[in-house]
Amino acid sequence: MRGKFITFEGGEGAGKSTQIRYLATDLQRRGLEVVVTREPGGSAGAEAVRSVILSGAARDFGAAGEALLFSAARIDHIDQLIEPSLAAGKWVLCDRFADSTRAYQGVLGNLDTRLIQALEHVTLKGLKPDLTLMLDLDPKIGMARADARRGKSEAADRFESEGADFHKALRDVFRDIAAAEPARCVVIDASRTQGLVAADIITAVAKHFKLGDGDVVEEAMS
Ligand code: T5A
Numbered sequence: 385m386r387g388k389f390i391t392f393e394g395g396e397g398a399g400k401s402t403q404i405r406y407l408a409t410d411l412q413r414r415g416l417e418v419v420v421t422r423e424p425g426g427s428a429g430a431e432a433v434r435s436v437i438l439s440g441a442a443r444d445f446g447a448a449g450e451a452l453l454f455s456a457a458r459i460d461h462i463d464q465l466i467e468p469s470l471a472a473g474k475w476v477l478c479d480r481f482a483d484s485t486r487a488y489q490g491v492l493g494n495l496d497t498r499l500i501q502a503l504e505h506v507t508l509k510g511l512k513p514d515l516t517l518m519l520d521l522d523p524k525i526g527m528a529r530a531d532a533r534r535g536k537s538e539a540a541d542r543f544e545s546e547g548a549d550f551h552k553a554l555r556d557v558f559r560d561i562a563a564a565e566p567a568r569c570v571v572i573d574a575s576r577t578q579g580l581v582a583a584d585i586i587t588a589v590a591k592h593f594k595l596g597d598g599d600v601v602e603e604a605m606s
Pocket residue numbers: 394395396397398399400401402403422423424438454479480481482483484485486488489529530532533543544574575576577578579581
């Protein structure tokens with residue numbers, strides 16, 4: 385049986401990487417085979433593109449140029465990792481996916497919606513997440529978390545270094561995407577403790593896929 389494809393989206397420092405680990409543990413305890421991956425990246429070719437984009441070297445290409453680079457990386461990621469894993473029955477948990485291109489490059493980069501739709505058509509070839517968890521958080525808190533994790537010696541990356549207005553608008557865009565596709569997206573309040581957020585996510589996933597109650601919910605909350 386084909387596996388399930390779950391994506392995590394949200395602003396910087398919302399806790400996506402942290403929460404993917406909790407969910408992976410829960411699903412593995414249920415006996416499922418899980419693949420954890422991320423975008424940009426997730427395959428050798430896409431990781432190479434990741435370092436180019438996040439270094440800021442492609443900033444001068446503009447939003448359209450960056451959208452093309454994210455899409456090229458996504459094609460390799462889907463071909464090399466996501467599709468083969470789903471075909472083998474594995475559950476794929478992905479830290480960011482096409483909604484990030486819609487939000488960062490599409491809306492905030494002022495690109496024509498038709499360009500983003502055309503890129504999705506070519507890149508995704510019909511692949512769509514079975515579920516998207518939108519981690520919603522005040523960007524001031526998210527950026528403070530990201531700053532604290534990075535430490536003083538490391539510079540902010542290409543998108544972390546955008547201003548406060550950018551990150552505030554980003555939150556609204558992710559909320560709009562979730563509101564437009566309620567059957568696919570669940571908004572999660574990411575302002576609480578890691579354990580409470582994890583419990584919410586595990587409950588949402590269990591409900592969406594009609595899994596039984598996991599024992600990790602209580603553990604995560606304790
Ligand atoms: N991008 C990406 C595009 O522009 N277009 C695209 O198409 C795609 C795919 C990727 C960048 O590329 C952009 C978006 C991004 O700017 P990245 O390094 O992968 O760069 O950046 P993010 O995905 O934003 O990842 P972050 O690591 O910044 O954020 P996370 O994963 O949301 O947060 P996480 O889990 O690493 O947590 C951050 C810190 O907060 C703590 C953690 O311990 C950690 O220190 N934390 C909490 N603290 C308190 N309470 C909680 N509940 C906490 N949860 C986590």
